Amino acid sequence: MLDGRGAVGRRASWRLILSASWLVFVLFLALAAPLISPHDPLEQDLFAARLPPFWMHGADPVYLLGTDSLGRDVLSRIIHGSRVALTVALIAGLATGFVGSLLGLLAGYLRGRTDLLISRLVDIWMAFPPVLFAILLIAVLGTGLSSIVIAIVVIDWTRFCRVVRAEAMNQSKMDYIASAVVAGQGRVGILWREIGPNVLPTIVALLTLEMGIAVIVEAILSFVNLSISTDAPTWGGMIAEGRTAVYQAWWVLVFPLVVLFLTVLSFSQLGEGLKDRFDPVLR
Amino acid sequence: MNAFLAIRNLSAILRGGSQRVLRSVDLAVEAGEVRGLVGESGAGKSMIGKAVLGILPSAVSIVEGEILLDGRNLLAMPQKERRRTIGTVAALIPQDPLTALNPSRRIGRQITDRLVDILGWTEANASARALELLDEVQIQNPQRVMASYPHELSGGMRQRVLIAAAFAANPKLIIADEPTTALDVTVQKQILKLIREMQARHGTAMLFVTHDLGVVSKVCQKLSVLYSGKVVEDRAVSEFFAEPRHAYSKALLAATPKYTDPFASLLPVDEAVIASVDAEVKAADREWRHV
Ligand SMILES: Nc1ncnc2c1ncn2[C@@H]1O[C@H](COP(=O)(O)OP(=O)(O)OP(=O)(O)O)[C@@H](O)[C@H]1O
Ligand SMILES: [Mg+2]
Numbered sequence: 001m002l003d004g005r006g007a008v009g010r011r012a013s014w015r016l017i018l019s020a021s022w023l024v025f026v027l028f029l030a031l032a033a034p035l036i037s038p039h040d041p042l043e044q045d046l047f048a049a050r051l052p053p054f055w056m057h058g059a060d061p062v063y064l065l066g067t068d069s070l071g072r073d074v075l076s077r078i079i080h081g082s083r084v085a086l087t088v089a090l091i092a093g094l095a096t097g098f099v100g101s102l103l104g105l106l107a108g109y110l111r112g113r114t115d116l117l118i119s120r121l122v123d124i125w126m127a128f129p130p131v132l133f134a135i136l137l138i139a140v141l142g143t144g145l146s147s148i149v150i151a152i153v154v155i156d157w158t159r160f161c162r163v164v165r166a167e168a169m170n171q172s173k174m175d176y177i178a179s180a181v182v183a184g185q186g187r188v189g190i191l192w193r194e195i196g197p198n199v200l201p202t203i204v205a206l207l208t209l210e211m212g213i214a215v216i217v218e219a220i221l222s223f224v225n226l227s228i229s230t231d232a233p234t235w236g237g238m239i240a241e242g243r244t245a246v247y248q249a250w251w252v253l254v255f256p257l258v259v260l261f262l263t264v265l266s267f268s269q270l271g272e273g274l275k276d277r278f279d280p281v282l283r
Numbered sequence: 284m285n286a287f288l289a290i291r292n293l294s295a296i297l298r299g300g301s302q303r304v305l306r307s308v309d310l311a312v313e314a315g316e317v318r319g320l321v322g323e324s325g326a327g328k329s330m331i332g333k334a335v336l337g338i339l340p341s342a343v344s345i346v347e348g349e350i351l352l353d354g355r356n357l358l359a360m361p362q363k364e365r366r367r368t369i370g371t372v373a374a375l376i377p378q379d380p381l382t383a384l385n386p387s388r389r390i391g392r393q394i395t396d397r398l399v400d401i402l403g404w405t406e407a408n409a410s411a412r413a414l415e416l417l418d419e420v421q422i423q424n425p426q427r428v429m430a431s432y433p434h435e436l437s438g439g440m441r442q443r444v445l446i447a448a449a450f451a452a453n454p455k456l457i458i459a460d461e462p463t464t465a466l467d468v469t470v471q472k473q474i475l476k477l478i479r480e481m482q483a484r485h486g487t488a489m490l491f492v493t494h495d496l497g498v499v500s501k502v503c504q505k506l507s508v509l510y511s512g513k514v515v516e517d518r519a520v521s522e523f524f525a526e527p528r529h530a531y532s533k534a535l536l537a538a539t540p541k542y543t544d545p546f547a548s549l550l551p552v553d554e555a556v557i558a559s560v561d562a563e564v565k566a567a568d569r570e571w572r573h574v
Contacts, residue, residue, distance in 0.1 A: 111341070175383035176393075178338045179448075183397040184370025197387035 016273030019266035026263055030082040037076035038062065041233045045071035050249040068238070068252045069245055077233040078256055084234045085263065087145065088218040092152035093211035099153055100160025101203050107161070108168025109191055118165070122158045130155045131220060138226045148221060152214050160206055167199045201278060205271035212267030219260055235260045286311035286351075287488045288456055293334065293348030294571070295512075304330055304343060306513040306567055310490075312456065312505075317482060317489040319499035319520065321535070322509030328492045329378075330512070332458040335490070337369050353455070370401045374449040376459040376478070380441035380466075384433035391429030394448045402452055416447040420477060439470040443477065450481055457482070460492045475502065496539045500524060508532045511564050531560045 029036070039062075049071040052059045059066065065074040107118040134151045141147035171177065172195065180194050215235075222236025235256040242253030288311065295305040304327050312318045320328050333339045335350055337357065350357045352372060357365050374397075377383040384393060394416065395409035404412070410429070417425035420443040433441060442462065449457050462478060463471040479502050482489050491503055499506055499520060506523050508516040508531065516529040527533045534556040 174385075175377040175379055176385045178333075178336075179375055179377060179383060180385075180396070181338050181366075182336045182369060182373065182375050184366050184401040185396070186366075189400070193388070194385055198385070200387070 013273050013276060015269045016277060019269035019273060022262055022266040023270060026082050026259075026266075027086060029079045030086045033079050033083055037073075037079040038064065039073035039076040041072060041076040041080040042231060043072060047071065050245070050252075052249070053251050053255075065255050066249065066251045068241060068249065074238075074252060074255055077238055078235070078259055080233045081235045081238060081256065082259075082263075084145075084232060085215050085218060085260075088148055088152070089211035089214045089267070091145075092149045092214040092217075093207055095149055096153045096156045096210050096214070097160055097203060097207045100157035101164045101199070103157065104161040104164030105168050105191055105195065105199065108165040109172050109187075109195060111169075111172075115165075118161065122161055125158045128155075131217075134217060134221065135224065135226060138221060143226055148218055151221075152217055155217075156210060156213065159210065160203070163202060163206060164199055167202050168195050171195045171198050201275050204278075205275040208267045208271030208274070212264040215260065215264050215267070285313070287314040287353060288312040288335065288490065289349075289351040290331070290335070291349045291351070293331075293345065293350065295330065295334065295339070295343050295345045298342050298344055303346075303568065303571070304512050305334070305345075306511070306564065307571065308348070308509075308512070308514055310507050310514060310517070312488045312490050314455065314488050315486045316505060317491055317503045318505040318507060319503035320490060320492045320507050320509060321494065321496060321499060324494070326509040327512040328509055329460050331509075332375070332460050332490060332492055335369075335456075336373060336375055336458060337365055367401070370397065371452070372454055373456045373458065374452065374454040376442075376445055376449045376457060376462045378461040378464055380438050380445055383445055384441055386433050388432075389429065390431050390433065390436070390444055394429075394444070394451050397448075397452050412451060413447070416451055417444070419450075419481070420444070420447045422447075438466055439474065442466060442470075442474050446474070446478060446481060450485060450487070453485065454487060456488045456490070458490045458492070461494065462491075463498070464494070478502070496536060508535065510560050513564050513567060515560065515563075529560075530556050 045067070048060060048063065048067050049069055051063050051067045051071075053066045053074075054061050054064050056066075063073050063075070065078070067073055068077070103118050107115040134155050137151040137154060138147050141150060177190060177194055180190055185194070218234065219236030219239065222234040223240040225237075225240070238256040239253055239260070242249070242251075242256070246253050290308055290310040293305055293308040294303050296303050308327075308331060310318070310320075310331065320331065322328050330339070330343065334345060335352070335357075339345070345358060348358070352368060355368065357368065360368065384390070391410060391413055394413040395404075395406070398404040398409040398412060399406060413429060414425050417428055422428050422440060422443055428436065428440070428444070433444075436444065442465075446462075449459075459478065463474050466474060475498060481487075482502075491499070493499060503520050506516070506518055506520050507514050508529065510531050516523070516527065516532045518528070523532070524536070527536050534553050
């Protein structure tokens with residue numbers, strides 16, 4: 001009587017493979033940065049300023065992707081920049097996901113006053129323009145990794161909260177929750193064992209999206225010079241510097257931009273791919 | 284009077300309103316007996332079951348009455364004790380096998396949960412018991428079903444799993460809320476037969492909610508007819524089918540399609556009858572407000 005439903009295979013999709021590969025590659029860059037980067041990312045050499053990438057006329061092949069206006073190696077700076085990007089993505093993404101999902105779960109499952117309070121808070125939050133809000137926050141908190149993380153959590157927890165709340169509310173109405181209550185399951189048990197696993201695919205999808213957003217926010221903050229510190233190389237910082245000399249040395253702008261773009265894209269595609277693959281209910 | 288479940292004078296209202304959804308309900312289920320609960324959609328059948336199991340929606344509040352389970356009033360207990368009492372002696376077979384199993388958890392765990400959590404069994408013992416039960420509800424390859432997710436099973440199989448889960452902790456009372464409505468006709472018959480067999484074998488008392496008087500005649504010994512939250516008839520099934528007392532019950536029985544002549548009696552319940560029951564309900568409400 002077992003019919004074919006259990007046997008429906010789900011192959012990893014191309015987007016899952018490609019996005020995961022790119023992210024694993026960036027992770028490798030971040031972890032191995034000191035070992036694999038050809039130059040010191042901070043070392044300046046004014047005699048080798050604005051050298052083009054290797055295939056162009058006048059390039060110096062030891063600087064594969066060229067150098068910036070201060071003669072620093074673009075490739076090495078991109079490699080080192082991945083450290084800040086991934087650190088912020090992981091810490092800020094997880095922290096935002098945790099805070100937002102927890103509040104969303106509580107609001108959606110407990111309803112009543114808790115829900116009223118949390119939902120009003122979300123409404124108020126939504127009225128702030130996020131990037132301005134972030135800049136304001138950093139101005140108050142000062143620059144540095146922890147302020148960036150806090151800023152991202154404070155700005156973006158509502159994204160998780162709204163979606164998870166709706167999902168938790170849907171799940172709460174299902175008969176299996178009633179059965180679990182009858183079977184003596186307490187509130188914590190219901191949230192953790194019954195509702196939790198059902199909202200997890202949504203949370204994971206949002207989480208990867210959020211990591212991408214965190215990378216962008218970090219880049220924006222670096223762009224306006226409000227990020228970690230001025231000397232650690234960041235993609236956003238490189239883009240900001242590259243912008244000033246884009247006609248003379250486009251590569252300083254374009255390479256970090258492409259890497260940033262691919263990374264953010266990969267995060268969002270990874271979420272979608274994972275959701276398709278691991279959601280136990282075929283949708 | 285030694286009923287396992289006794290509901291006495293139970294009234295419930297929708298929060299914020301004064302309209303009752305349950306109107307001084309009296310209903311008893313003796314140990315080992317099956318009582319049918321019939322009535323049209325919206326009559327409050329599920330509400331009664333939910334009240335007993337302590338899973339009423341928050342919009343509904345009980346304003347008077349008692350629910351005695353094995354002689355102890357559930358409504359007078361502190362929340363924790365009530366949950367425990369219900370969890371150890373009562374279980375639910377829900378209507379919709381699609382939403383009654385958690386889509387993200389394996390079947391096995393969903394059966395063993397209660398054994399482990401409430402009764403303190405070891406995982407191994409609980410699994411063995413679950414296997415035994417899946418076998419009892421005639422699921423082939425129970426090992427494999429234990430490890431499956433709900434979406435891998437057909438509707439009929441899910442309902443079998445739910446029946447197994449309901450009987451797992453050897454409950455003394457099972458509330459079956461239209462357990463076959465969501466299934467197609469051939470599967471309905473098998474599931475009905477299964478529920479009856481399991482009930483007889485385990486000697487479980489059962490409150491069987493249904494629309495279908497045909498089902499009642501096959502499964503139940505006693506019957507309560509509910510109209511608009513009010514019990515209008517409470518009889519032994521054999522007596523009821525021989526001679527229903529209440530005008531509404533008569534009309535209901537007349538409106539039930541017969542297999543011999545399915546179209547002959549598919550008439551809606553007579554409007555005059557409805558008007559008279561409505562008047563009766565209104566009269567009861569007036570009287571109630573004066574108390
Ligand atoms: N969550 C809720 N909030 C407010 N009113 C409700 C809620 N659930 C049910 N009701 C109302 O309570 C009454 C009884 O509903 P109940 O679900 O018990 O009916 P039922 O007899 O089980 O019907 P059915 O045969 O359709 O299952 C209905 O009039 C319904 O409108
Ligand atoms: Mg119902």
